[in-house]
Amino acid sequence: MMKVAILGGTGNIGVGLSLRLAVANYSVVVGSRSEDKARKKVEEYNSILNKLGCENRIGFADNSTASKICDITILAIPYKHAFSTAESLREELEGKIVVSPVVPMKKEGNTFVYDPPEEGSAAEKIASILDCSKVVSAFQTVPAKKFSNMNSKFDWDVPVCGDDEKAKKTVMDLVNSIDGLRALNAGPLKSSRLVESITPLLINLAIKNGIYDLSIKFV
Amino acid sequence: MMKVAILGGTGNIGVGLSLRLAVANYSVVVGSRSEDKARKKVEEYNSILNKLGCENRIGFADNSTASKICDITILAIPYKHAFSTAESLREELEGKIVVSPVVPMKKEGNTFVYDPPEEGSAAEKIASILDCSKVVSAFQTVPAKKFSNMNSKFDWDVPVCGDDEKAKKTVMDLVNSIDGLRALNAGPLKSSRLVESITPLLINLAIKNGIYDLSIKFV
Numbered sequence: 001m002m003k004v005a006i007l008g009g010t011g012n013i014g015v016g017l018s019l020r021l022a023v024a025n026y027s028v029v030v031g032s033r034s035e036d037k038a039r040k041k042v043e044e045y046n047s048i049l050n051k052l053g054c055e056n057r058i059g060f061a062d063n064s065t066a067s068k069i070c071d072i073t074i075l076a077i078p079y080k081h082a083f084s085t086a087e088s089l090r091e092e093l094e095g096k097i098v099v100s101p102v103v104p105m106k107k108e109g110n111t112f113v114y115d116p117p118e119e120g121s122a123a124e125k126i127a128s129i130l131d132c133s134k135v136v137s138a139f140q141t142v143p144a145k146k147f148s149n150m151n152s153k154f155d156w157d158v159p160v161c162g163d164d165e166k167a168k169k170t171v172m173d174l175v176n177s178i179d180g181l182r183a184l185n186a187g188p189l190k191s192s193r194l195v196e197s198i199t200p201l202l203i204n205l206a207i208k209n210g211i212y213d214l215s216i217k218f219v
Numbered sequence: 220m221m222k223v224a225i226l227g228g229t230g231n232i233g234v235g236l237s238l239r240l241a242v243a244n245y246s247v248v249v250g251s252r253s254e255d256k257a258r259k260k261v262e263e264y265n266s267i268l269n270k271l272g273c274e275n276r277i278g279f280a281d282n283s284t285a286s287k288i289c290d291i292t293i294l295a296i297p298y299k300h301a302f303s304t305a306e307s308l309r310e311e312l313e314g315k316i317v318v319s320p321v322v323p324m325k326k327e328g329n330t331f332v333y334d335p336p337e338e339g340s341a342a343e344k345i346a347s348i349l350d351c352s353k354v355v356s357a358f359q360t361v362p363a364k365k366f367s368n369m370n371s372k373f374d375w376d377v378p379v380c381g382d383d384e385k386a387k388k389t390v391m392d393l394v395n396s397i398d399g400l401r402a403l404n405a406g407p408l409k410s411s412r413l414v415e416s417i418t419p420l421l422i423n424l425a426i427k428n429g430i431y432d433l434s435i436k437f438v
Contacts, residue, residue, distance in 0.1 A: 111406045114413060155438065159424065185427040186420060187330045194333060194420040201405060201413040205378065205437060208404040218424060218433045219374065 004174070005070035007031040007063050007077055007085065010041040013101055013139060014076035016147030018045055022056045024177035029059040031066030031073075038062070048150060067092035072174065074099040074139075075126065082122065086129045093130055097167045100126050100192070101139035103199040110207070112200035116193055123161065123192035136162035136171040137192035138183070140199050146213035156215040159186035159195045184218065223393070224289035226250040226282050226296055226304065229260040232320055232358060233295035235366030237264055241275045243396035248278040250285030250292075257281070267369060286311035291393065293318040293358075294345065301341065305348045312349050316386045319345050319411070320358035322418040329426070331419035335412055342380065342411035355381035355390040356411035357402070359418050365432035375434040378405035378414045403437065 004021055008014045009030030022028045022045070030045070032038035038060035045058050060066075067073045067089050073096055077085050082102040086093070102122035106115045119125040123137035138160045146152045158175045160183050162168035168185065175183035186195055202214045223240055227233045228249030241247045241264070249264070251257035257279035264277045279285075286292045286308050292315055296304050301321040305312070321341035325334045338344040342356035357379045365371045377394045379402050381387035387404065394402035405414055421433045 108409075111410060113409070159420065184424050184430075187423045187427055190327075190332070191330060191420065191423060194416050194423075197413050197416050198420075201378065201410065201417075202437065204406045204410060204413075205403050208406055211403075211437070214437045217436045217438050218421065218430070219436050 001025065001027045002072065003027045003029065003070040005029045005031050005066035005073040007066060007073060007075055009076060010037055012076060012078065013142060013144045013147065016142070016144065017074060017076055017139070018058055019048060019148070019150060020178045021174070022049055022058050023052065023054050025056055026174070026177070029061055029066045029070055031061055031063040033063060035060065035062045052150060064089060064092050067096070070096070072097045072099060072170065074101065076101055079104050079122065083125060083129060086126050090130055093132065095134070097134045097136060097170055098126065098130060098132060099139070099171055100135060100137045102126065103140050103196045105200045112203045114197035114200050116196070120190060121193035121196050123189055123196070127189055134164045134167040135189060136160060136168050137189060137195060138171055138175055140196050141202060141216050143202070143213040143215055154180045154215065155217060156180060157182050157184055157218050159184050161186045161189050161192040161195060163189045220244065220246045221291065222246045222248065222289040224248045224250050224285035224292040226285060226292060226294055228295060229256055231295060231297065232361060232363045232366065235361070235363065236293060236295055236358070237277055238267060238367070238369060239397045240393070241268055241277050242271065242273050244275055245393070245396070248280055248285045248289055250280055250282040252282060254279065254281045271369060283308060283311050286315070289315070291316045291318060291389065293320065295320055298323050298341065302344060302348060305345050309349055312351065314351070314353070316353045316355060316389055317345065317349060317351060318358070318390055319354060319356045320361070321345065322359050322415045324419045331422045333416035333419050335415070339409060340412035340415050342408055342415070346408060353383045353386040354408060355379060355387050356408060356414060357390055357394055359415050360421060360435050362421070362432040362434055373399045373434065374436060375399060376401050376403055376437050378403050380405045380408050380411040380414060382408045
């Protein structure tokens with residue numbers, strides 16, 4: 001059973017990832033800056049899993065411990081903290097598969113714009129901080145709220161980018177293990193900018209057309 | 220009946236646009252650098268329309284005349300010629316609605332990358348060349364080959380960007396007039412970069428996953 005650390009597993013996209021990967025039988029450890037916050041959230045998650053009839057249980061730890069004991073670490077952390085968190089976990093994440101769902105964006109007037117770092121994308125910057133070839137980008141276009149509701153039904157595609165083909169394959173398997181998601185190989189990590197920039201578009205489409213919780217399907 | 224000039228209407232996305240807008244009862248004029256080439260292609264198109272039982276017929280002209288006599292001009296022109304064509308039609312296009320399906324991209328190794336001009340996107344550059352607020356971007360993510368085959372069935376979304384709300388609404392109506400396309404308001408013209416950059420992603424996904432003629436649906 002592969003062990004997956006979900007840093008920032010107490011909020012946003014981390015909620016759905018924790019629950020749905022547990023349902024898919026991964027061994028999930030929720031990481032947080034505060035172990036206390038993680039414990040409290042994980043109690044909620046395990047009670048939801050219980051009600052779903054799922055026997056798998058989620059563990060918790062501080063970010064450093066979670067990263068150390070797991071095979072895959074998902075940085076489900078808001079953009080403004082993602083890079084500093086990666087910086088602080090350089091040792092723990094050495095040689096590990098690291099998944100970036102991070103989207104660098106900002107608001108200009110009523111419109112969200114893609115605001116990538118100098119490296120070209122958030123995923124490339126994280127790879128550069130960690131000096132790691134096993135950074136894989138995924139999940140940017142999954143809408144957090146709908147994803148976290150275990151009653152939601154969906155049929156979404158998840159483009160996956162990475163330079164290490166084995167690591168990318170491992171993450172694509174992880175994506176495909178979640179009911180309603182289809183992983184697609186979107187090429188090398190430098191293509192992550194083409195995926196990250198879809199997220200501000202999805203938010204703009206939602207606001208301007210009144211259709212919420214949008215994701216993508218390639219048809 | 221609104222008159223639509225389709226420059227580059229003899230190739231690529233122009234084929235499907237010409238035929239499908241004629242079916243939707245627009246008055247279509249195919250423009251080309253060579254009037255002869257336009258005449259020959261339009262004969263083919265009209266024979267297809269005839270077989271489809273569509274009574275509407277497509278006209279042809281050189282690019283300059285087509286732009287002059289029409290209300291809307293679609294620049295269905297390959298990236299490398301799009302800007303020089305716009306430059307050469309500044310007078311003809313003054314005050315007109317101009318639609319940009321142009322995608323600036325290049326190949327690096329086996330991967331297509333988005334390669335926008337300094338202005339941020341092809342559509343913004345065209346607006347700057349024409350000094351025109353009625354530039355609207357659309358159709359970048361529509362796969363030309365499948366779109367040109369009148370037997371194809373599809374269900375695709377077309378994000379539409381523009382700064383002039385009335386012009387954008389006119390183009391959204393035009394998009395929605397085509398069976399199988401749904402126009403979505405994607406915000407101001409500066410958001411065109413978020414849409415244009417989906418096209419290299421679509422091509423990469425096709426190549427790397429062996430699924431061709433991909434477009435997008437927001438679900």
